[in-house]
Amino acid sequence: MKMLGEFVKGVWRENPTFRLALGxxxxxxxxxxxxxxxxxxxAATFVLVGSNIFVSIIxxxxxNKVxxxxxxxxxxxxxxxxxLFMKAYTPALSRSLGMFVPLIVVNCMVLGRAEAFSSKYPPLRSIFDALGMGLGFTWALIxxxxxxxxxxNGTIMGVLINKNFQPPLFMILAPGALLTIGLLIGLINYITSRR
Amino acid sequence: MNQLIKFGIVLALICFAATLVLAFTYEITKPKIEKGLEQEEKNALSEIMPEADSFDAKSTDGIDYFEALSSGKTIGYCIKVTGTGYNGYIRMIAGIDEKGTIKGIRVLEQYETPGLGARINEKKPGEKEPAFLKQFNGKNARALEIKKDVDAITGATISSKAVTDAVRDTTSQFLDKIKTGKTR
Structure with missing residues (x-):
């Protein structure tokens, strides 16, 4: 039960993107x-699970100082x-993510979990914590x-939806991302505050 | 002092373990990564010049290129071109015949903005090659000019210009080199 709690926490209550605003x-x-x-x-979930297990073990x-x-x-x-594995087995995806796979290193979500959770709790709980956080991050991204x-872009998973739809370009650029994230965080805050 | 040594040892041990793991991973993924890149290049080459039956990798004056051969005769060249785009370099292969007419261009690697610059390499469903790159086919490589020979992509002038300029400059340099090499 405690394990399930650690898992669910990352998915909703402490969702890294929408609730903690990390990464x-x-x-x-x-x-x-x-x-x-x-x-x-x-990729981020893999890193989270791997580093959480390892940090928890050692x-x-x-x-403390180092x-x-x-x-x-x-x-x-x-x-x-x-x-390396993404480059080898999913070259197209690795190319379109580009620099952002190596940049997971500085994602504060990963270091945050190591610091706040896995350096204090045993491996099994850390795995569930990492899986929850990873899933929370993934569904937010999706x-x-x-x-x-x-x-x-007028597509979903690369498939064109409607030929006549002229997509507003700003949605694919940075302002679109900020607007989308802001509105979603607002919506989620509204839902949670009503409960 | 004692503490310092302990810190050093702990860090060194962790780094040592990390290095071992990474060296191992690198070794097992390396052939796979190289094979993928090679395959990509091969596909691009046979798409640009489907009539060629073999490609000879060569290099002149710092330009890497492939000589396209069809039953022993040279029918054209596929030149590796690198342009500077909006977010980084754009790696391409440009195919030309011996007169310098473009047979086809393929983008191997690019980091342009999705939805804007990345359209240089975007295919609409049912298309064989990206609409932007298709414009180059049949044009004279030496005289390529953006907005004259090829329409730039709306909102992505830099990426469009980068492709055009890089293809023109590298192929011109290459053609000059080949010509002087032959007369000498």
Whole structure:
């Protein structure tokens, strides 16, 4: 039950994108198509799970004063693994995500989980925490990128919806991302405050 | 002092483990990544010059190119072109025949803005090659000019110009080189 709580927490109550507003930079940058959103979400989830497990296992061995460099090395390792595997097995996706896969290293969501959760709790709970956070990040990315892809490019998953629809370009550019995220956060705040 | 040494040892151990893991991952993914890039290049080449039966990789004056051969005779060249786009470089292969007429252009790698610059390499459903690149076919590579020979993509003048300029400059340089090489 406690495990399930850790999992659900990341998906909704402490959703990294909508509730904690962490990792917004990659969210703004890659949410131009649903495929990108899914790719980024899966890559970030892999890094989260990997680094959470590892940090949790070695948490008692790490001196408090050098914990941040230790966490960063662990995170960077998993990010590089994810990057190399994406380059090898999904070259097209890796190309369209470009720089943002290696940049997961500096995603404050990942370091945040290492610092706030897995450095304090045992591995199993850390895995559920990472999975929840990763899933929360992924569905947020998919939702934002679906809205932007439909409105800004007139396609969904790369398939043209309507030939006669002239998409407003700003939705695919940075302002569209900021507007979408802002409105969604507003909507979610409204829903939660009414409960 | 004692503490410092301990910090150093812990960090060094973690870095050592990380290096081992990464070296291993790099080794197993490397052939796969290289094969993917090679395959991509091969596909582009046979799309540009379907009539060629083999391609000979060569290099002159810092320009890498492929000589397209059809039953032993040279029918054209596929030149590797790199242009500077809006967000980074654009890597392309430009195919020309011996007179310098463009046979086809394929983009291998680009980082242009999705929905704007990235349209240089976007195909509409049912199209064989991106509409923007199709405009180049049959044009004289030496005299290529944006807005005259090719229409720029709305809102993506920089990306469109980058492709046009890079193809013109590199192919002209290449053609000059080949010509002087032959007369000598």
């Amino acid at each position: 917004l930079c990659p969210t703004l940058a890659v949410s131009t198509s649903v495929i990108n959103g899914i790719g980024m979400g899966v 948490r008692s061995k790490i001196p 914990r941040i460099p230790c966490f960063i090395v662990v995170i960077a390792t998993f990010v590089t693994i994810a990057d 939702l934002i990128s679906a809205i932007r892809e439909v409105l800004g």
